[in-house]
Amino acid sequence: MPDIMLLLACLNHDLGNTTVRRLGRIVEALLSMTGRVTMLGLSRWTGSGGSYRTVQRFFTTTIAWGQVHWLIIRHHLLDRDEVMVLGGDEVVVTKSGKKTHGLDRFFSSLYGKAVPGLCFLSLSLISVKRRVSYPVLMEPVIKEALAGSPKAVKRPAKGRRGRPKGSRNRNRREVELSPYLRFVQGLIRQVLTRLGSALRVSYFVFDGAFGHHDAFQMVRQTGLHLISKLRHDAALYFPYEGPYSGRGPRKKYGPKLDYRCIPERYRQSLSVDKGIQTAIYQMPMWHKRFADRLNIVVIVKTNLRTGAVAHVVLFSSDLELGYERLIEYYRLRFQIEFNFRDAKQYWGLEDFMATHSTPVYNSANLAMLMVNLSQVLIRPLREQCPAFSVNDLKAWFRGRKYVLEVLKWLPEMPEPIFIDQAIARVTELGRVNHAVNTT
Numbered sequence: 001m002p003d004i005m006l007l008l009a010c011l012n013h014d015l016g017n018t019t020v021r022r023l024g025r026i027v028e029a030l031l032s033m034t035g036r037v038t039m040l041g042l043s044r045w046t047g048s049g050g051s052y053r054t055v056q057r058f059f060t061t062t063i064a065w066g067q068v069h070w071l072i073i074r075h076h077l078l079d080r081d082e083v084m085v086l087g088g089d090e091v092v093v094t095k096s097g098k099k100t101h102g103l104d105r106f107f108s109s110l111y112g113k114a115v116p117g118l119c120f121l122s123l124s125l126i127s128v129k130r131r132v133s134y135p136v137l138m139e140p141v142i143k144e145a146l147a148g149s150p151k152a153v154k155r156p157a158k159g160r161r162g163r164p165k166g167s168r169n170r171n172r173r174e175v176e177l178s179p180y181l182r183f184v185q186g187l188i189r190q191v192l193t194r195l196g197s198a199l200r201v202s203y204f205v206f207d208g209a210f211g212h213h214d215a216f217q218m219v220r221q222t223g224l225h226l227i228s229k230l231r232h233d234a235a236l237y238f239p240y241e242g243p244y245s246g247r248g249p250r251k252k253y254g255p256k257l258d259y260r261c262i263p264e265r266y267r268q269s270l271s272v273d274k275g276i277q278t279a280i281y282q283m284p285m286w287h288k289r290f291a292d293r294l295n296i297v298v299i300v301k302t303n304l305r306t307g308a309v310a311h312v313v314l315f316s317s318d319l320e321l322g323y324e325r326l327i328e329y330y331r332l333r334f335q336i337e338f339n340f341r342d343a344k345q346y347w348g349l350e351d352f353m354a355t356h357s358t359p360v361y362n363s364a365n366l367a368m369l370m371v372n373l374s375q376v377l378i379r380p381l382r383e384q385c386p387a388f389s390v391n392d393l394k395a396w397f398r399g400r401k402y403v404l405e406v407l408k409w410l411p412e413m414p415e416p417i418f419i420d421q422a423i424a425r426v427t428e429l430g431r432v433n434h435a436v437n438t439t
Contacts, residue, residue, distance in 0.1 A: 037348025133335035399427035
């Protein structure tokens with residue numbers, strides 16, 4: 001296993017030696033510890049030089065986590081020929097009490113209802129080649145800060161029907177963004193500024209929450225193309241291909257799309273697997289609430305035994321994007337969910353008990369940093385054993401810590417070869433996958 005401090009050496013310039021040294025001790029404690037990940041729990045596993053007060057000092061330090069995530073990705077995870085897409089998603093962390101900074105009620109898909117807790121928006125760089133997600137920015141969603149002033153409802157004036165005399169056409173691409181969309185746009189621009197010329201990203205992937213015109217224009221203003229999902233009953237229209245009537249503006253909308261009878265000429269593939277027939281259609285189409293044409297991909301699944309039919313409507317602002325890559329990029333967005341799972345299960349995203357804004361922010365971002373660092377540590381091991389997991393990684397570090405603590409009680413330190421053999425033997429105890437020699 002590589003030395004943790006060597007992995008964190010790239011952060012010395014931005015964080016300083018003291019903060020990096022504290023971070024190194026906390027990272028090793030996270031990799032070794034069992035139980036809930038709290039400040040008190042961390043202090044019990046940091047050993048000498050990592051007291052509870054030292055852990056507290058770290059969590060109250062202001063840290064530019066966006067820069068930290070990017071440096072780890074750039075130095076340890078980014079390949080030269082890497083193709084990346086930028087993805088985003090929200091995670092809800094349940095919390096009790098009334099004094100935690102940012103506490104409110106947020107909808108949780110796990111519970112199927114609004115629950116009291118914290119909400120964080122995570123932006124991640126998703127590797128197309130490796131099919132993994134690297135968190136690059138994690139920010140809290142504060143409802144009070146994003147609440148816009150209620151707009152006054154305009155009552156229609158009495159008088160003639162129709163368009164007022166003298167009114168002009170408005171540019172539908174110039175939309176008034178909601179506070180939440182401005183918040184997301186600011187985060188996207190932060191990431192793009194930080195990436196600079198080191199990495200070029202062309203697509204932003206989000207779930208169906210961004211399947212509307214305002215989100216479409218918000219993403220296009222950042223220079224990226226949006227990939228998202230529309231409602232299953234979205235009213236889509238084929239471009240008009242008929243003759244010009246000779247007067248007035250040219251027709252824009254053709255026939256409305258019938259999802260039960262999509263023309264065969266738009267079908268791109270047809271396959272059958274375990275009695276489920278999958279047909280994929282792609283076509284450029286209009287939506288009356290969007291100012292631009294959409295690159296639409298419809299995935300229709302039919303149960304050949306029961307005749308049940310279901311479909312999904314994906315779209316992109318890039319009209320040249322092929323259906324295979326569009327579907328692949330949207331599927332890769334789910335890798336962010338695995339980041340949330342690991343952060344909650346192993347790295348304390350669900351466990352921290354901080355209440356003030358800075359410790360809360362540091363606790364959430366520390367969990368996402370561990371997601372990246374664990375991938376750095378696991379990547380070379382999976383080349384020999386593809387099944388090597390985070391559980392195996394933690395078991396190795398925990399066994400190593402036990403061996404080193406026992407050796408400190410010996411009157412004389414053994415030879416290095418004996419220490420390596422002892423570590424190799426003890427670290428096998430808690431692991432599931434034993435095929436990798438980590439010494």
